[in-house]
Amino acid sequence: MKIICDTHVHSDNSFDGESSVAEICESAVKKGINTVIVTDHMEAPEIRLGDKSVYGNACKSIAQSVSDVEKYSEKYKDELRLLKGMELGEPMHMPKLTKKALEIADFDFILASVHNLKDEEDFYYLEYNENNVDSLLKRYFDELLDTAQNAEFDSLAHLTYPLRYIYERTDIRPDMNKYSGVIDEIFKALIKRDKALEVNTSGLFELIGTTLPDINLVKRFKELGGKYVTVGSDSHNAEDLGKGVEKGIELIKTCGFKYYTVFCKREPKYVEIWY
Ligand SMILES: [Zn+2]
Numbered sequence: 001m002k003i004i005c006d007t008h009v010h011s012d013n014s015f016d017g018e019s020s021v022a023e024i025c026e027s028a029v030k031k032g033i034n035t036v037i038v039t040d041h042m043e044a045p046e047i048r049l050g051d052k053s054v055y056g057n058a059c060k061s062i063a064q065s066v067s068d069v070e071k072y073s074e075k076y077k078d079e080l081r082l083l084k085g086m087e088l089g090e091p092m093h094m095p096k097l098t099k100k101a102l103e104i105a106d107f108d109f110i111l112a113s114v115h116n117l118k119d120e121e122d123f124y125y126l127e128y129n130e131n132n133v134d135s136l137l138k139r140y141f142d143e144l145l146d147t148a149q150n151a152e153f154d155s156l157a158h159l160t161y162p163l164r165y166i167y168e169r170t171d172i173r174p175d176m177n178k179y180s181g182v183i184d185e186i187f188k189a190l191i192k193r194d195k196a197l198e199v200n201t202s203g204l205f206e207l208i209g210t211t212l213p214d215i216n217l218v219k220r221f222k223e224l225g226g227k228y229v230t231v232g233s234d235s236h237n238a239e240d241l242g243k244g245v246e247k248g249i250e251l252i253k254t255c256g257f258k259y260y261t262v263f264c265k266r267e268p269k270y271v272e273i274w275y
């Protein structure tokens with residue numbers, strides 16, 4: 001049976017999200033999506049700034065996200081499984097405050113991301129050139145390794161995130177073999193700690209044209225003994241919900257996995273791949 005779960009979805013409780021949880025549910029039912037995990041942003045810079053953050057107080061917006069999910073999971077209980085998640089940005093920048101954020105609710109699923117390096121803005125805002133790409137990527141993978149080894153989460157989101165912007169704005173095409181050592185260490189840490197790797201399908205519709213991470217890295221994760229892979233569209237509006245998720249599941253199968261994973265009450269559950 002074809003079971004489609006989108007485990008990376010933003011509602012309008014994220015500063016960059018456009019659709020309400022109600023609209024997301026409606027879209028899921030229309031598209032035949034079985035499970036949606038709402039994973040609104042909780043970013044380290046916002047946690048630090050609290051009410052002073054231009055994006056609003058992330059703790060309040062996550063509490064709202066959770067309460068919306070609770071309300072609509074009841075309303076849609078016969079048609080859809082709606083779960084409570086959070087995308088935790090840079091959990092190693094402020095470990096104590098991040099730990100508190102994890103106590104806001106009984107989450108089903110926590111994604112960990114690195115969107116910005118310590119003392120830098122989000123990769124979205126950086127300027128890239130031949131001289132800085134290598135050192136930025138090196139710092140990115142080092143921070144991800146620290147996250148994979150030490151943070152509290154379930155799945156590591158969109159590995160290779162900076163490539164999205166490097167491809168979009170420059171002609172630089174970094175040789176990923178340069179980072180294979182540290183990427184292997186990240187995978188080994190995930191495997192040792194029973195964490196999942198996310199296949200983020202948003203890149204399929206951007207200039208980079210691949211999932212984040214791409215098929216070669218997902219294959220490597222499998223080779224090293226990876227068990228859990230989650231799939232998410234990273235949609236920021238109801239229209240994009242589930243976009244690319246079937247392709248992502250197919251890709252996982254190509255890499256040798258029989259199952260993909262959905263987390264419920266922070267426990268991994270295998271979902272059989274039907275292809
Ligand atoms: Zn993200």
Ligand SMILES: [Zn+2]
Nearest residue numbers: 008010087234
């Ligand atoms: Zn996201």
